[in-house]
Amino acid sequence: PRLAVPDATYLLARGPFREADERALLLEHRIDVVVSKNSGGEATYGKIAAARALGVEVVMIRRPTLPDVASAETVEALAAMVDHFLGPAAERGV
Secondary structure, three states, X not given: OOOOOOXXXXXXXXXXXXXXXXXXXXXXXXXXXXXXXXXXXXXXHHHHHHHHHHOOEEEXXXXXXXXXXXXXXXXXXXXHHHHHXXXXXXXXXX
């Protein structure tokens, strides 16, 4: 839904975009502040690099601290965790 703000411009595109394209966008729209979340990936790198090169202020939203929970790197490791906590599937009648 559209925001209830005056003079908003909506850009419908899917990145990641090249730094040169981000720089052109920042200049064309006279953007003076970039607000971005730290997603942990490189999808917004072009935007941040372009903003830095142009001296545009960047506000980075920190990723939330995730709860400390058990996790597994593979499906096999996850199945072993389930077996450990619930007992082997054969014993559960599964």
